[in-house]
Amino acid sequence: MRKNIVAGNWKMNNDLDASIELVxxxxxxxxxxxxxxxxxxxxxxFVNLQKIREIAEGSRxxxxxxxxxxxxxxxxxxxxxxxMLQNIGINxxxxxxxxxxxxxxETDKMLAKKASKAIGNNMNIIFCFGELLEDRKSENHxxxxxxxxxxxxxxxTAKELGFVVLAYEPVWAIGTGETASPxxxxxxxxxxxxxxxxxxxxxxxxxxxxxxxxxxxxxxAKEIFSKPDVDGGLIGGAALKxxxxxxxxxxx
Ligand code: PEP
Numbered sequence: 001m002r003k004n005i006v007a008g009n010w011k012m013n014n015d016l017d018a019s020i021e022l023v024x025x026x027x028x029x030x031x032x033x034x035x036x037x038x039x040x041x042x043x044x045x046f047v048n049l050q051k052i053r054e055i056a057e058g059s060r061x062x063x064x065x066x067x068x069x070x071x072x073x074x075x076x077x078x079x080x081x082x083x084m085l086q087n088i089g090i091n092x093x094x095x096x097x098x099x100x101x102x103x104x105x106e107t108d109k110m111l112a113k114k115a116s117k118a119i120g121n122n123m124n125i126i127f128c129f130g131e132l133l134e135d136r137k138s139e140n141h142x143x144x145x146x147x148x149x150x151x152x153x154x155x156x157t158a159k160e161l162g163f164v165v166l167a168y169e170p171v172w173a174i175g176t177g178e179t180a181s182p183x184x185x186x187x188x189x190x191x192x193x194x195x196x197x198x199x200x201x202x203x204x205x206x207x208x209x210x211x212x213x214x215x216x217x218x219x220x221a222k223e224i225f226s227k228p229d230v231d232g233g234l235i236g237g238a239a240l241k242x243x244x245x246x247x248x249x250x251x252x
Contacts, residue, residue, distance in 0.1 A: 008239025173214025
C-alpha cells in the first residue's frame, strides 16, 4: 500500500539554531501522536543536513536534501553529490523543484541524469514537476506535465520507480498563496497515475505516492489530502512553523 507523506522543504531558510529548534519541536510532537503510516520528511539546507539528521535519528522525522549533482565528484564548484550525501547518512533527496528549474536552469535531461544517479546509489527521490501559469491558461498543463515525466523520469525501470515519490507542484501555486482546488489537484494526480499505469502497469502505478505542493496550509490540507490520488504534500512556507507543519501532518 502506498504511503502518505508530508515533506517540508525549508529552502534557504533556518540557520543552524533555528533548524535545531524546529526539528526538536517536530520530534517531540510526533513522538506522542498516532500518525499511522504517514512519513514525515524535512529538507534543511545542505550545511545543516548532518546535524539535523543526527538529532532526528530514531525519531519519526526523516531528513532529505533539497538537491544534488548528477556526477560523483569533480570540478563542479558549489555542488554536492549523491555519494557525499550518503556519506553523512542522507538517503532522500528532492529533485527538480521548480525553483531549481527556473533559477538554475535545470532541464528534464539533467533531471533524468540526477534521478538515475540518486537511485543508482539507492537513494529515494521526491521528483517535482508542474506547469507554469501560462501553461494552465492556455490549457497545456496536461501536456507539460506529461513531457516533464516522460523526459525526466520514464527512462527508469519499474524496479527503479520504487525509489520515487512524485510531487505535482503547479508553479503558479508555489509561495503565492494560490492553491489548486482539491478538484484540480485530483484531476492532475489521476492523470499522472494514468501515465504511470500506461508506462509501468496499473499495479505499479497504484504503489507510487503522488504529493501535491503549492500553498498547502492547515486550513486547506484536509480537503486536498482527502482526494483519492493525493497521497500527501510537499510544503514550503507552512513547513517553517512547527505548529502549522504539525497541523498539516495531523490531517492524516
Ligand atoms: C514548495 O516550494 O515546494 C512549496 C510548495 O511552497 P509553498 O508551500 O510555500 O507554496
